[in-house]
Amino acid sequence: MARIAVIGAGIVGLACAFHLRADGHEITVIDPAPEGDKCSWGNAGGIGVAEVVPAAMPGLFWRVPGWLLDPLGPLALRPAHAPRMLPWLAALASATRPKRMEQAAAALASLLGRVYADLCPMLAAVGLEGQLHRAGALTVYRKRLALYADRAEWDLKRRHGIVCEQISGAEARRLEPALGPDITFGVVTPAWSHVSDPKAIWAALLADARTHGVTVRQGKASDVRTEGRVQLASGEAVDCDAVVLAAGAWSAPLARQAGDRVLLESERGYNLTVPAPGVSLSREVIFAEQKFVATPLSVGLRIGGAAEFAGLNAAPNFARARALGKLGASYLPGLSLKGGLQWMGQRPATPDSLPVLGPSPRRPDIFYAFGHGHLGLTLAATTGRMAADYFAVRTPPVDPLPFSVARFN
Numbered sequence: 001m002a003r004i005a006v007i008g009a010g011i012v013g014l015a016c017a018f019h020l021r022a023d024g025h026e027i028t029v030i031d032p033a034p035e036g037d038k039c040s041w042g043n044a045g046g047i048g049v050a051e052v053v054p055a056a057m058p059g060l061f062w063r064v065p066g067w068l069l070d071p072l073g074p075l076a077l078r079p080a081h082a083p084r085m086l087p088w089l090a091a092l093a094s095a096t097r098p099k100r101m102e103q104a105a106a107a108l109a110s111l112l113g114r115v116y117a118d119l120c121p122m123l124a125a126v127g128l129e130g131q132l133h134r135a136g137a138l139t140v141y142r143k144r145l146a147l148y149a150d151r152a153e154w155d156l157k158r159r160h161g162i163v164c165e166q167i168s169g170a171e172a173r174r175l176e177p178a179l180g181p182d183i184t185f186g187v188v189t190p191a192w193s194h195v196s197d198p199k200a201i202w203a204a205l206l207a208d209a210r211t212h213g214v215t216v217r218q219g220k221a222s223d224v225r226t227e228g229r230v231q232l233a234s235g236e237a238v239d240c241d242a243v244v245l246a247a248g249a250w251s252a253p254l255a256r257q258a259g260d261r262v263l264l265e266s267e268r269g270y271n272l273t274v275p276a277p278g279v280s281l282s283r284e285v286i287f288a289e290q291k292f293v294a295t296p297l298s299v300g301l302r303i304g305g306a307a308e309f310a311g312l313n314a315a316p317n318f319a320r321a322r323a324l325g326k327l328g329a330s331y332l333p334g335l336s337l338k339g340g341l342q343w344m345g346q347r348p349a350t351p352d353s354l355p356v357l358g359p360s361p362r363r364p365d366i367f368y369a370f371g372h373g374h375l376g377l378t379l380a381a382t383t384g385r386m387a388a389d390y391f392a393v394r395t396p397p398v399d400p401l402p403f404s405v406a407r408f409n
């Protein structure tokens with residue numbers, strides 16, 4: 001049994017705490033605001049097991065100018081932040097090479113293939129198995145050309161064994177009668193699922209941690225250079241035998257202290273959660289052309305998306321959340337946006353869309369568990385399982401090599 005400090009009380013840190021305390025370790029979770037808003041609270045609630053397609057697809061950069069032209073469109077890059085992003089962008093460009101993209105997709109597929117085997121037992125253990133709705137997802141298109149432009153992505157998914165059923169607009173409306181008449185195609189991915197409320201899962205994991213003797217310590221980890229202790233910004237320290245770094249989009253400076261270069265950006269996403277939308281969906285719907293989603297949650301219909309690169313400290317631009325609501329209403333004609341709650345979250349994004357999972361090559365007492373981008377909720381349980389396997393020296397369920405931090409050096 002070891003004393004393990006888990007840095008970060010997001011869904012990933014708590015899933016690591018869950019698996020590590022189950023192995024009998026003594027866990028301290030450190031977070032400056034353990035019960036404060038975080039990316040894990042307000043996400044779209046999708047269990048996106050079909051998402052093997054990395055952001056860095058060949059041809060990506062041809063599509064970017066069109067997205068950037070719309071100030072409230074799916075992609076935004078704040079000019080003041082752009083120079084600081086150059087190394088990340090260069091790595092993104094390099095990750096679009098077909099061979100690199102195929103490798104990333106295969107690695108993602110290996111992790112995503114584990115999701116239900118790890119997530120279902122974790123949800124059951126915290127009494128939330130009823131929170132998972134295995135209803136599939138429906139991706140919809142207005143234009144034939146847009147579906148045609150996405151064909152490489154659908155082919156890639158199919159090559160990885162993911163069932164993707166193309167249907168007509170009328171069939172899509174039969175599945176989701178709230179959709180408007182201008183939908184001409186849909187693609188059903190039955191393996192997908194969604195949860196009732198991502199924040200409820202986070203809260204149940206936090207409560208479970210406390211019930212099982214995990215110490216949740218308020219504090220900002222400021223220094224991990226000395227083995228055997230995590231220094232806090234307050235001047236106090238947490239003594240430990242090992243560390244799991246799961247601080248989401250804030251992880252890179254701490255990894256750097258351990259001697260590991262990481263390319264990590266905050267990819268900010270927005271959403272609007274409407275408590276009484278006046279329409280109902282029975283599964284997550286993905287609006288392919290404008291790159292946003294709508295998920296029927298217990299707290300309302302959540303309409304969200306966007307990728308905004310502005311750094312960790314820029315003020316949110318909630319006009320994006322409102323714009324997403326309006327877009328939603330253009331697809332779902334009966335949608336009322338009244339009382340919609342605006343939210344912004346910082347996705348921890350790597351240029352190759354792969355999380356950083358595994359030990360620091362220089363500091364084997366530190367396990368990295370961050371960089372989950374769009375898939376942190378989906379991959380949290382599998383990440384926790386891999387962290388526990390590492391400290392128990394068990395063979396992990398998937399090859400950890402593609403996720404090593406060493407790929408950035």
Ligand SMILES: Cc1cc2nc3c(=O)[nH]c(=O)nc-3n(C[C@H](O)[C@H](O)[C@H](O)COP(=O)(O)OP(=O)(O)OC[C@H]3O[C@@H](n4cnc5c(N)ncnc54)[C@H](O)[C@@H]3O)c2cc1C
Nearest residue numbers: 008010011012040043044046221248269345375376377378
């Ligand atoms: C709009 C949107 C929609 C999304 N939809 C989905 C979806 O449908 N499905 C899905 O799987 N994923 C989705 N995601 C992504 C998912 O939310 C994230 O990948 C996930 O929440 C990341 O979890 P995390 O625990 O790594 O980070 P976080 O939840 O951000 O937690 C990190 C924690 O680390 C703490 N921290 C920071 N610095 C320090 C420090 N120095 N010391 C100690 N603690 C520190 C922070 O306070 C925070 O509590 C979405 C994200 C967004 C923004």
